[in-house]
Amino acid sequence: MSYGIAAAATALLAASALTALLRLVAVRTGFTARPTGRAGRRTPRLGGVAVATVTAAVATVGAATGLVPLDSGALMLLIAAGAVAALGFLDDVRPVGARARVVVEAGAATFVVHTAGLGFFVGALAVLWIVFVTNACRLFDTSDGVLGTVAVVSALGLSACAAAEGLGPLAAALGVLGAALAGFLMHNWYPARMRLGSCGSLFTGFLLASAALLVNAGHEALPGMGSLFAMTVVVTADAALVAVSRWRAGRPLLQGGADHIAHRLRRLGLTPQGVAVVLGVASLAGAVTALLLHDGTLDPLGALWPVCGAAAAVSGLLRVPVYGVRRRGHRPVQTAVVDVAGS
Numbered sequence: 001m002s003y004g005i006a007a008a009a010t011a012l013l014a015a016s017a018l019t020a021l022l023r024l025v026a027v028r029t030g031f032t033a034r035p036t037g038r039a040g041r042r043t044p045r046l047g048g049v050a051v052a053t054v055t056a057a058v059a060t061v062g063a064a065t066g067l068v069p070l071d072s073g074a075l076m077l078l079i080a081a082g083a084v085a086a087l088g089f090l091d092d093v094r095p096v097g098a099r100a101r102v103v104v105e106a107g108a109a110t111f112v113v114h115t116a117g118l119g120f121f122v123g124a125l126a127v128l129w130i131v132f133v134t135n136a137c138r139l140f141d142t143s144d145g146v147l148g149t150v151a152v153v154s155a156l157g158l159s160a161c162a163a164a165e166g167l168g169p170l171a172a173a174l175g176v177l178g179a180a181l182a183g184f185l186m187h188n189w190y191p192a193r194m195r196l197g198s199c200g201s202l203f204t205g206f207l208l209a210s211a212a213l214l215v216n217a218g219h220e221a222l223p224g225m226g227s228l229f230a231m232t233v234v235v236t237a238d239a240a241l242v243a244v245s246r247w248r249a250g251r252p253l254l255q256g257g258a259d260h261i262a263h264r265l266r267r268l269g270l271t272p273q274g275v276a277v278v279l280g281v282a283s284l285a286g287a288v289t290a291l292l293l294h295d296g297t298l299d300p301l302g303a304l305w306p307v308c309g310a311a312a313a314v315s316g317l318l319r320v321p322v323y324g325v326r327r328r329g330h331r332p333v334q335t336a337v338v339d340v341a342g343s
Helices: 003-028 047-065 070-095 097-114 119-142 146-164 169-186 197-216 221-231 233-249 261-269 271-296 300-317
Strands: none
Touching: 003 047, 003 146, 003 300, 047 070, 047 169, 047 197, 047 271, 047 300, 070 097, 070 197, 097 119, 097 197, 097 300, 119 146, 119 197, 119 221, 119 300, 146 197, 146 221, 169 197, 197 221, 197 271, 221 233, 221 271, 221 300, 233 261, 233 271, 233 300, 261 271
């Protein structure tokens, strides 16, 4: 237990320090990006490099010294996530086409699914799920502190689920990830001085989606799927909201825009900090529900609650106007877009 706390503390401090260092590098080299819908302020986007590097380094050193109990399965998962992170870094440097991203992500997901020993049909669905959540996290990284907060809660929740399942090595890896994200969040809280970028958002999304799948593998269908969805309820609801909203408005699905959950909550009057807190609480509710479903405390029908809650939230937020609406001191939302598809 003390070793796990020491590893988490090391990851938190190292991620915070490395993020600060990389921020100086990004500012001097011009490696910055303008957040969607935030005209005029450019933010360094090398935070993902810090999170991925620290997570991999602490886990590897811990495994080599025996301080962090990582088995081959957890190490293989980190290797696959590292490949996705490398792809994300290339996308940050020079946008990579959507097809290329999906191919690499699907290959890494297939590697994880094969390691888990899932059948062909279930494995194919698992690969699709991992790719979907990975890219949903990438698109979700649009507002200060939002993805970092949600990811920290999800990582720690999944760590608890893995520990309850007896998957100590996976729980340790997720704990290190959560601590590294917390260190990064110190620089990502409003007003953000650093962003995750594609490197960090893809790495985090892939690792969380894969871990959620591994934790729930072998469980009954309804509680297992409910726990899987509850652990990623915020990012999946955001992806559904954006898809439906753009389909109804006749807009390209893969183009960036200020029409995510965070932007709509801002339209309702929440502060940037308030948005991060609200979505963090929603993610915590999903994590607690997933844990209760996972250990059998909650009835299997309880798996429907996250689905109903997400559907109600999406239905309500669709009524918030976001297209063609001016904000004081900002350009119209419909013009404040960035290319997130990379193609």
